[in-house]
Amino acid sequence: MISVENIIYRYDQGDPVLKSLSMAVGDGEYVALIGPNGCGKTTLIKHLNALLVPAEGVVLVDGTDTKDSSAVREIRRRVGMVFQNPDNQIIGMSVEEDVAFGPGNLGLPSSEIRERVDASLAMVGMADYAKRAPHTLSGGEKRLISIAGVLAMKPRYIAFDEPTASLDPSSRQRVIDIIRKLNTEGIAIIHIAHDMDEIIHADRVMVMDRGGISVSGTPREVFARIEYLKTLGLHIPQVVELLWKLRQMGWDVSTDVLTIEDACLEISASAGDHSDTGDSSRVRKRMGEYV
Numbered sequence: 313m314i315s316v317e318n319i320i321y322r323y324d325q326g327d328p329v330l331k332s333l334s335m336a337v338g339d340g341e342y343v344a345l346i347g348p349n350g351c352g353k354t355t356l357i358k359h360l361n362a363l364l365v366p367a368e369g370v371v372l373v374d375g376t377d378t379k380d381s382s383a384v385r386e387i388r389r390r391v392g393m394v395f396q397n398p399d400n401q402i403i404g405m406s407v408e409e410d411v412a413f414g415p416g417n418l419g420l421p422s423s424e425i426r427e428r429v430d431a432s433l434a435m436v437g438m439a440d441y442a443k444r445a446p447h448t449l450s451g452g453e454k455r456l457i458s459i460a461g462v463l464a465m466k467p468r469y470i471a472f473d474e475p476t477a478s479l480d481p482s483s484r485q486r487v488i489d490i491i492r493k494l495n496t497e498g499i500a501i502i503h504i505a506h507d508m509d510e511i512i513h514a515d516r517v518m519v520m521d522r523g524g525i526s527v528s529g530t531p532r533e534v535f536a537r538i539e540y541l542k543t544l545g546l547h548i549p550q551v552v553e554l555l556w557k558l559r560q561m562g563w564d565v566s567t568d569v570l571t572i573e574d575a576c577l578e579i580s581a582s583a584g585d586h587s588d589t590g591d592s593s594r595v596r597k598r599m600g601e602y603v
């Protein structure tokens with residue numbers, strides 16, 4: 313578990329960016345972090361692996377204080393980071409050399425490094441790219457390589473900072489699918505997201521506002537706070553927005569949905585109530601053929 317307790321952080325002499333912020337990430341949990349630009353999301357996740365340490369308060373990674381300089385290497389192995397711009401993270405002359413960089417620094421035997429590189433590249437679907445020069449890869453492929461580099465450290469947690477930013481739709485989907493797969497294999501995820509449709513599968517969504525976590529709950533609970541999220545200038549998932557607008561038009565629908573399938577059922581049930589047959593079960597049955 314990662315536990316963040318009442319941390320305060322300021323850059324230089326500025327106002328605090330993190331103002332007595334507390335949060336936690338459980339073992340194997342998938343936590344999404346959202347909030348307006350500049351609210352401190354990146355600053356917060358840099359505290360999770362000791363890239364930054366708080367001025368006040370404490371960050372514990374599996375019980376170890378990130379201020380303990382003798383533990384920093386192990387903390388950085390446990391808590392991997394995938395940043396927005398993969399070019400800053402790619403250092404090797406070939407893809408495999410790049411992915412081997414982290415485990416190489418752990419002083420592991422070369423057979424173990426080889427195994428980890430192969431397994432990590434396979435995990436992100438990039439095994440065929442091992443010999444390629446990183447600069448010849450697309451933005452999406454580079455992002456996958458930086459994820460493989462983190463996986464080769466066998467982390468317990470990975471923080472992703474807007475991992476789909478500036479990717480095309482198919483690369484985005486690939487990255488999202490990989491994040492979900494890593495989570496099902498037991499790695500805890502902290503996912504800073506801009507596109508809310510990407511995080512409807514998270515266990516928990518945390519909203520950051522004015523230097524703290526203002527709301528934390530399941531995606532349904534958090535996205536139900538539509539008015540509040542809008543005051544922060546945040547998007548909400550499109551299906552939630554659709555039902556919210558229908559409600560405003562007087563439709564008797566709940567906004568407590570996350571998927572298109574749920575939204576169809578909700579709308580057809582409401583439409584069925586007003587139709588001649590009133591038989592929404594038929595619509596539900598028909599939907600069932602698709603979901």
Ligand SMILES: Nc1ncnc2c1ncn2[C@@H]1O[C@H](COP(=O)(O)OP(=O)(O)O)[C@@H](O)[C@H]1O
Nearest residue numbers: 323324329347348349350351352353354355356
């Ligand atoms: N290296 C830095 N030096 C000074 N100020 C910074 C630095 N990095 C971020 N900030 C400031 O800290 C605040 C939070 O930034 P950041 O954590 O990047 O927010 P977010 O990731 O939510 O967009 C912003 O006001 C930003 O300008």
Ligand SMILES: [Mg+2]
Nearest residue numbers: 353354355473
């Ligand atoms: Mg950021």
